Amino acid sequence: MNRLTRSLGTMAVTLGLGVATATAAEPVKIGMVTTLSTGGGYLGEEVRDGFRLAMQQEGGDTLGGVPVELIVEDDGRNPGQGRQIAQRMMQSEGVQIMTGSIFSNVAMAVIPQVVREGVVFISPNAGPSQLAGAQCHENYFNAAWQNNDLHSAMGKYLEDEGYDNVYLLAPNYPAGRDALTGFKRYYEGNIVGETYTQLGQSDFAAEISSVREADPDAVFFFLPGGDGVNFVRQFDDAELTDRFPLFGAAFSFDNTLVQAVGDAARGAFNTSQWSADLDNEANRQFVAAYEEEYGSKPTLYAHQGYDTARLIGSALRAVDGDLSDMEAFREALRAADFDSTRGDFRFNTNQHPIQDIYVREVVEGDDGKLTNRLVAKVIEDHEDAFVGECHL
Amino acid sequence: MLFFIEQLLNGFQLGVTLLLMASGLTLIFGIMHLINLAHGSLFMIGAFVGATVMAYTGSFLLALAGGVAASGLVGMALEYTVLRRLYYREHLDQVLATFGMILFFNELVQIVWGRRPLGVDTPSWLSFTVEILPGVAYPAHRLAVIAVGLLVIVGLFFLIMRTRVGMWIRAGASIREMIGALGVNINLLYTLVFGLGACLAGLAGVMASPLMSVQAGMGENILILTFVVIVIGGIGSLRGAVVGAVLVGVADTLGRVYFPALFRLWADPATADAAGASLASMTIYLVMAVVLAVRPQGLFRAHA
Numbered sequence: 001m002n003r004l005t006r007s008l009g010t011m012a013v014t015l016g017l018g019v020a021t022a023t024a025a026e027p028v029k030i031g032m033v034t035t036l037s038t039g040g041g042y043l044g045e046e047v048r049d050g051f052r053l054a055m056q057q058e059g060g061d062t063l064g065g066v067p068v069e070l071i072v073e074d075d076g077r078n079p080g081q082g083r084q085i086a087q088r089m090m091q092s093e094g095v096q097i098m099t100g101s102i103f104s105n106v107a108m109a110v111i112p113q114v115v116r117e118g119v120v121f122i123s124p125n126a127g128p129s130q131l132a133g134a135q136c137h138e139n140y141f142n143a144a145w146q147n148n149d150l151h152s153a154m155g156k157y158l159e160d161e162g163y164d165n166v167y168l169l170a171p172n173y174p175a176g177r178d179a180l181t182g183f184k185r186y187y188e189g190n191i192v193g194e195t196y197t198q199l200g201q202s203d204f205a206a207e208i209s210s211v212r213e214a215d216p217d218a219v220f221f222f223l224p225g226g227d228g229v230n231f232v233r234q235f236d237d238a239e240l241t242d243r244f245p246l247f248g249a250a251f252s253f254d255n256t257l258v259q260a261v262g263d264a265a266r267g268a269f270n271t272s273q274w275s276a277d278l279d280n281e282a283n284r285q286f287v288a289a290y291e292e293e294y295g296s297k298p299t300l301y302a303h304q305g306y307d308t309a310r311l312i313g314s315a316l317r318a319v320d321g322d323l324s325d326m327e328a329f330r331e332a333l334r335a336a337d338f339d340s341t342r343g344d345f346r347f348n349t350n351q352h353p354i355q356d357i358y359v360r361e362v363v364e365g366d367d368g369k370l371t372n373r374l375v376a377k378v379i380e381d382h383e384d385a386f387v388g389e390c391h392l
Numbered sequence: 393m394l395f396f397i398e399q400l401l402n403g404f405q406l407g408v409t410l411l412l413m414a415s416g417l418t419l420i421f422g423i424m425h426l427i428n429l430a431h432g433s434l435f436m437i438g439a440f441v442g443a444t445v446m447a448y449t450g451s452f453l454l455a456l457a458g459g460v461a462a463s464g465l466v467g468m469a470l471e472y473t474v475l476r477r478l479y480y481r482e483h484l485d486q487v488l489a490t491f492g493m494i495l496f497f498n499e500l501v502q503i504v505w506g507r508r509p510l511g512v513d514t515p516s517w518l519s520f521t522v523e524i525l526p527g528v529a530y531p532a533h534r535l536a537v538i539a540v541g542l543l544v545i546v547g548l549f550f551l552i553m554r555t556r557v558g559m560w561i562r563a564g565a566s567i568r569e570m571i572g573a574l575g576v577n578i579n580l581l582y583t584l585v586f587g588l589g590a591c592l593a594g595l596a597g598v599m600a601s602p603l604m605s606v607q608a609g610m611g612e613n614i615l616i617l618t619f620v621v622i623v624i625g626g627i628g629s630l631r632g633a634v635v636g637a638v639l640v641g642v643a644d645t646l647g648r649v650y651f652p653a654l655f656r657l658w659a660d661p662a663t664a665d666a667a668g669a670s671l672a673s674m675t676i677y678l679v680m681a682v683v684l685a686v687r688p689q690g691l692f693r694a695h696a
Contacts, residue, residue, distance in 0.1 A: 039607050041507040172669040194661065195652070196669035200613045202604055203409070205402035205534070206645045212528070213395050226509055229605030237514060237531040237603065239521050260511035260605055 027067035028321055030312065031089035033082050033110060034100035036074035039225050042256055043102045043301050047124045048072055050305030051099070053286075053293055054313065063309060064317030071095065077102075079109035086110045090119055096323050097122070099308055104128040104147060104175055115139035118326065120333070124308040125301065129178060132352050133386030139326075141333055141351045143308045145273055146384035147175060148182030150249035151222060153271040153357040153378045155187030158218055158247060160378070165192045167216040167244070169207060169231070171223060172196035179222035179249070185385055192216045197223065204231045208238050220247045228252045229260045236264030245269070250372075253362055254299040258370045265362045265370060273355050274303045274342040275374045282339035297371060303341050314338035348383055350390035357382050398528050399649050400642060405534050407641025408541035412596035413614060414621040414633040415548055416589030422628025423565040423585055426475060427483050429490040431593055431618065432611025433497035438463040438594025439601040439610065440501055443510045446601075452515035459598035460591050467590020471583050479582075498608045509607035518602075537599050544592065545634060552630065561585060565628075617644075620676050624683050626690030635691055640676050647675030 032051065034044035051070070054063065061067055071093060075082035082101075089095045098114055099122045101107035107126035114121050115137040123131075127146040131137070158166060168183065168191060170176035176196065184191075193214040195207050211219060223231050228248070235241060241264060250272035258265045276287050276297055286306055290298040298306075311333065318332035319325070334347050348354050357379045365371035417431045442459030446452060470493065478486045513519075514533050521529035552558040563571045564578055572578045597611075604610060621640050625632025652668030659667065683691060 037502070037507075039507075039509070039609055041502070045507060172666060172673070177666065194665050196665050197648075198669070198673045202600075202610070202613050203406050205405060206399055206648045209395065209398050209402055209528075210649060226605035226607050226610065229509055229511065230603065233511070233514075233605075234531075234603050237519070237533055239529055239531075256508050260509040260607075262511045262513050 027061065027069040028063075028097065028316060028323065029069050029071060029093055029095040030063075031086070031093065031095035031098040032070060032072045032100035033075050033085050033089070033098065033106075034072065035077045035102040035106065036072075038077045040077055040102060041074075043125065044074070044100070046256075046299050046301035047100065047102065047305035047308075049294055050290070050298065050302035050307075051124070051309040052305075053290055053302075054306050054309035056293065057289060058313070064313030064315070064321075066313075066316040066321035068316070072100075075100075075106050075110075077106060079106050082106040082110045083113060086114050090114065090117055095119065096326075097312060099124055099312070101126040107131070111140055112137070120326070120330065122308055122312060122333070124304045127352065127384075129386050132350050132384050133389035136350045136390035136392055138330060138351075138392055141311075141347065142353065143311055144304045144353070145355075146352050146386060147178050148185065149382060149384055150251070150271045150273070150357065151179045151182035152185040152385070153382065154220060154247055154249060154269075154359070155183040155185055157269070157271065157359050157378045158220065159187050159189060163218040164189045165215075165217045166190070167193040167195075167211050167214055167219045169195050169197060169211075169219065169221040169223065171199040171201070171227060173199050175224070176222060182385075183220055197227070199227070201227055202230050204234045207231075208235055208240065211235075211244060212238070212240060216244055218247055219244050222249060222252065224251055225257075229257060232261045232264050232268070241267070250300050250360070253360075253372065254301065255297050255371055256299055258362055258372070262370075266364070268362045269359055269375070270362070270372070271357055271359050271378060272300055272372070273353070273357050274300055275358060275360050275372055277372075277374050278341070278343060278358075280339075280341070280343050283341040283343075286341045297365075307338075307340050307342070307345075310338045310340070311336060344381070348387050349392060350384075350387045351392070352384050352387070354381050354383050356380050394525050394528065398525055399645055401524070401530070403642030403645035404638060405538055405641070406645055407638040408538045409596065409600060410614070410617055410621050410641055411541050411545060411634060411637035412592055412599070413618040414625070414637050415545060415630060416592035417618055418622045418625070418628055418630060418633045419548075420586055420589045421622070422630070423561055424479060424582055426479060427486045427490065428475070428589075429487060429615065430470065430493035430497065431589070432615030433494055434463045434467050434590045434593035434611075435597040435600075435614060436497065436501060436608070436611040437466050438597025439512075439604070439606045440505055440510070440597075441594075442598035442601050443512045443606045444505075446512050447510075452518070455512070455601075456595070456598050459601075460594045463594025463597065464587045464591040467593070468583050468587040470590075471586040475586070476579070476582075494612070502608045505608075507608065509605040512601040512606060514602040533602060540595070540599060544595070545630075548630060557581075617676070620680050622690075624680050624690055626687075626692040629690070629692040632690055632692035639679065643679045644672075644676050647672040651675070 036044045073085045097120050101123045102125045104126045120139045122141045127142045132146045170179045246268045248270050250270050253270040314337045315332035319329050359375045360372040361375050363373045438459035441462035442455040445458035446455040518533045520532050524530045621636040625636030651672040652665045655664035655668040
């Protein structure tokens with residue numbers, strides 16, 4: 001019977017019908033649908049590089065001692081394209097594990113569909129609130145954060161530090177509004193101004209004048225990618241960085257953006273679940289290995305890609321590469337039995353992280369380039385705000 | 393009141409930045425009847441080459457020269473190899489071909505410079521502020537943008553209205569065949585005009601680079617605004633570009649500042665800010681709709 005199935009399967013493949021025949025000898029296929037082009041393309045590149053580093057450390061094409069094949073494709077930050085690629089990977093490549101999502105709008109188009117088809121999806125970056133709450137799914141894991149987390153932590157930090165008047169800025173789109181909602185979760189002080197900008201805005205003169213007029217104690221902003229570079233440069237050009245200190249999430253001050261912003265970013269504070277100088281064994285070896293392999297300091301995205309790969313590796317090892325029993329594989333993922341580069345890491349009931357969140361400061365590193373330095377832990381064992389809405 | 397004047401100045405400054413782009417675009421359309429969507433790519437090339445020269449030499453003036461020259465050369469090469477074939481085609485063909493060029497140039501800069509955004513430092517001799525209004529320190533760099541923009545536009549008017557080359561350009565725009573018959577090399581003239589427009593785009597790119605993230609696709613955001621400017625001003629009219637640019641800059645800036653404040657009068661702050669921001673992003677299109685309803689050809693006619 002088994003032989004018959006297998007020969008029928010082989011025949012189907014030869015006929016190009018694309019039916020997957022998973023035998024123990026074949027490597028486990030991992031599909032990575034990520035963003036490699038457009039202005040946000042470097043995020044996907046770094047996630048991919050971090051992921052590959054974990055494979056290389058095991059000798060090339062294995063994770064957790066199990067042979068794997070990594071298939072990487074670019075979604076172009078386009079939900080339709082992401083969905084199409086995911087469909088193709090499942091149907092003709094027969095992938096059973098997927099990862100890669102960078103932007104939440106693409107994630108919302110890809111993930112619900114993928115997990116319904118029985119494929120396990122582990123997000124290395126995007127963490128839209130719906131998937132952490134009401135739309136959570138047993139096949140969906142997030143190895144980074146829920147979108148609001150880092151913003152909430154900054155709200156907590158400013159509250160703790162006694163900043164009473166804060167000005168808020170974010171683009172007028174779902175993730176921008178989520179960021180400000182996240183910020184207000186723990187912040188109870190006075191919000192003296194709240195401005196929504198356009199996504200992709202290049203001139204911020206009007207907003208900067210409004211900030212000066214409002215005269216806040218601190219400015220909290222979430223402006224992804226180039227928008228943030230433009231804003232911080234122009235803010236500094238108006239000589240306001242000393243009067244109104246800037247605060248944001250790590251997305252606004254990752255090492256790549258900090259280089260593009262230049263001196264204007266010096267001294268800015270940002271929240272992150274990870275930092276290159278976080279002192280634990282897993283992280284020390286990761287940072288050294290990454291610099292050796294790619295010749296630059298890893299960013300938070302590289303760390304997320306690396307941890308995602310190590311998480312998958314730990315679960316593959318636990319089930320010995322056998323994905324015929326998906327529940328066993330999911331159980332192994334839930335255990336999160338690996339040494340995360342961020343230190344303590346475990347999954348909540350909605351399969352999103354419970355982790356510590358830190359605040360970092362942009363300083364000049366030993367090599368003369370700007371980088372992030374750990375300042376303090378803001379929240380220990382942080383849980384996202386939506387876990388109560390998820391019934392798994 | 394001071395706040396309002398400051399915002400007016402911000403709007404004017406944005407207008408002048410747009411004007412550098414719009415003048416080149418409208419010149420090319422007015423004279424060659426060519427719709428060039430790749431104008432934003434020339435802006436981007438100026439910024440990238442400028443950033444590179446700046447990184448190697450540390451001189452902003454050399455960066456300006458390098459960026460302007462690179463955009464001009466790329467523009468002329470583009471005209472000679474591709475666009476020349478499109479002068480007698482329909483506008484839709486021109487839009488398709490130049491849209492293709494946008495994709496091409498975006499990929500090209502990613503291959504050459506990578507996907508990580510570059511940064512250009514404001515030159516030290518421009519990184520100070522001037523207190524133009526009490527308590528309002530205005531960055532010198534932005535004032536320099538205004539000065540350069542005004543100089544360029546005066547220079548352009550002089551070139552077109554007062555020089556022999558300008559006379560050829562105006563004649564070529566009216567009856568292309570006739571000026572050819574009079575012994576002027578019209579092909580060369582067109583290439584030069586296109587190169588001039590490209591140089592202006594490159595100049596805008598280098599001037600904007602200290603204020604902006606230099607990355608692939610940076611030209612598209614500004615291109616859309618530029619098109620609104622020349623449609624309002626009247627496609628092909630230099631005078632229209634000046635008026636349109638200032639109108640768009642001021643309308644956009646005031647919309648961003650005052651719409652949310654207006655909505656706060658009767659809605660709760662969170663709703664007001666989101667609704668205000670949405671309406672603010674429509675301001676310039678509303679202005680455009682009104683102008684087109686009253687004057688379908690735009691405010692000024694070409695060569696009026």
